Amino acid sequence: MSLQRFIQHALSEWMKGKGPQSDIVISSRVRIARNLSGLPFPMLATSSQSAEVVRRVEKALHQAKKHPVLGDAELIRMDDLNELQKRVLVEKHLISPQLAEESRHGAVILSKNEAVSIMINEEDHLRIQCLFPGFQPDDAWRLADQLDDWFEEHLSYAFNEECGFLTSCPTNVGTGIRASVMVHLPALAMTQQLNRLFPAITQVGLAVRGIYGEGSEALGNLYQVSNQVTLGQREDEIIDKLQGVVMQMIEHEQNARRRLRETSPIQLEDRIHRSYGILSHARFISTKEAMERLSDVRLGVDMGLLNNVSASVMNELMVMTQPGFLQQFAGQRLDPEERDIRRAVLIRERLSTEGNPEESGKTR
Amino acid sequence: MLCQECGKRPATLHYTKIINGEKTEFHLCEVCAQEKGEQMPGAEGGFSIHHLLSGLLNFDSHPQAGGQEQTGVKQETLRCPTCGLTYSQFSKIGRFGCSDCYQAFRERLGPLFRRVHGHTAHRGKVPQRTGGQLKIQREIERLKSELNQRVANEEFEEAARLRDRIRALREKLES
Numbered sequence: 001m002s003l004q005r006f007i008q009h010a011l012s013e014w015m016k017g018k019g020p021q022s023d024i025v026i027s028s029r030v031r032i033a034r035n036l037s038g039l040p041f042p043m044l045a046t047s048s049q050s051a052e053v054v055r056r057v058e059k060a061l062h063q064a065k066k067h068p069v070l071g072d073a074e075l076i077r078m079d080d081l082n083e084l085q086k087r088v089l090v091e092k093h094l095i096s097p098q099l100a101e102e103s104r105h106g107a108v109i110l111s112k113n114e115a116v117s118i119m120i121n122e123e124d125h126l127r128i129q130c131l132f133p134g135f136q137p138d139d140a141w142r143l144a145d146q147l148d149d150w151f152e153e154h155l156s157y158a159f160n161e162e163c164g165f166l167t168s169c170p171t172n173v174g175t176g177i178r179a180s181v182m183v184h185l186p187a188l189a190m191t192q193q194l195n196r197l198f199p200a201i202t203q204v205g206l207a208v209r210g211i212y213g214e215g216s217e218a219l220g221n222l223y224q225v226s227n228q229v230t231l232g233q234r235e236d237e238i239i240d241k242l243q244g245v246v247m248q249m250i251e252h253e254q255n256a257r258r259r260l261r262e263t264s265p266i267q268l269e270d271r272i273h274r275s276y277g278i279l280s281h282a283r284f285i286s287t288k289e290a291m292e293r294l295s296d297v298r299l300g301v302d303m304g305l306l307n308n309v310s311a312s313v314m315n316e317l318m319v320m321t322q323p324g325f326l327q328q329f330a331g332q333r334l335d336p337e338e339r340d341i342r343r344a345v346l347i348r349e350r351l352s353t354e355g356n357p358e359e360s361g362k363t364r
Numbered sequence: 365m366l367c368q369e370c371g372k373r374p375a376t377l378h379y380t381k382i383i384n385g386e387k388t389e390f391h392l393c394e395v396c397a398q399e400k401g402e403q404m405p406g407a408e409g410g411f412s413i414h415h416l417l418s419g420l421l422n423f424d425s426h427p428q429a430g431g432q433e434q435t436g437v438k439q440e441t442l443r444c445p446t447c448g449l450t451y452s453q454f455s456k457i458g459r460f461g462c463s464d465c466y467q468a469f470r471e472r473l474g475p476l477f478r479r480v481h482g483h484t485a486h487r488g489k490v491p492q493r494t495g496g497q498l499k500i501q502r503e504i505e506r507l508k509s510e511l512n513q514r515v516a517n518e519e520f521e522e523a524a525r526l527r528d529r530i531r532a533l534r535e536k537l538e539s
Contacts, residue, residue, distance in 0.1 A: 164486025232483020
């Protein structure tokens, strides 16, 4: 498979698209947890009950032929995918590691542009997820809300008046909504301000995590900010609060970038160009180093200090240099050392096609 | 606040563990929490919110129950009739087995929800289709109590009007 074709095939809309505030906010996501009434939650469901969940959802989906989003969506069963294919879906943030590894009769409905992914038989029967580029949690919520309404017309949800939508885990009960925004905060990290920022965020009831969710390490200065409370607040209140807090984070990051430019412009440029140099010439690079260097280069692009690369290339590379993607691209399983070599090749090739003046003229 | 383990990174996980009535507070950063998670029994695959959660659930003892044993007995007998999950199992795994668990464990959930969410009642979205029926049911209940009041006051004309409205709503519910 050619690199170009693989990229086109491999990229989700959120990686290609330029959204609002995309110099700092990578993506906005909303997921809604729902369960069907009359069937135990996936943890206790028998194999035939789990199969029944998929059957009901698939039957509903058959009635969605004319739906603008679900009309051309595809239902993919985990059992039909190999390990590498599942891993790629995880790295593209379309499914969770749990669905890939542990689910029984797990499946996912993917819209054509991959902005919508609906997991079946993960922790809950349904996890409706909308992923948008840039800072637009309200748009992601609106779409998730519409899809939820559509499914509710065709399926009976587990709901009670007092507790709202019933979920497997008590941390999701009520609205079942988890809204999260992925932010790139290199300047705050460089100026050591995250230590002060994060405790403040947790104090207002939001959580900060690394990019692959719970317990994952923060690679490449990328952080996920999300709501914790799902019960007792309306969905729009939850979204508004998250939006307000992230808006302030954006402002802090902008200020930190401005200050860096004012106080240490040479050091900043040096760091960015050094990282660019390493990425375009390295023969061997780990995920961790690649993510750090990509973060620097991305900062350079976003601050206008580096003109021969586009921001979307940075988005692509941040996903494509992950282990699963590399192996998918290579078409075989690779040991860590081989991965580091392939990763370096991939980054070099991508940056060199990008550095071509004709190509970059188009992207800018 | 800095992490109590490494003293370098900010503490992002704060929780209290109670074992045999002995209270220990933890303030950890993600990195140390993960390391610690591996030392904790049953915390395979790291330190997740569910492990914290089961700590919260165990914490939930009834002061009026009096005595450890009685509380233990009560936990054991609290069982969801639909899926068979007991409250003590729920408190270990931090997950409900089915939607009926919410009803079965109802009396114990208030304090838990308050700790996790700060609230106990849903204020968000209501299902359009089945939620519509819910609204009608609530309206019927409200009209019925008003009807009883009118009858008691011998306001029969108004009572008859209410009876017709209830009948209309019931028909709507069945259609």
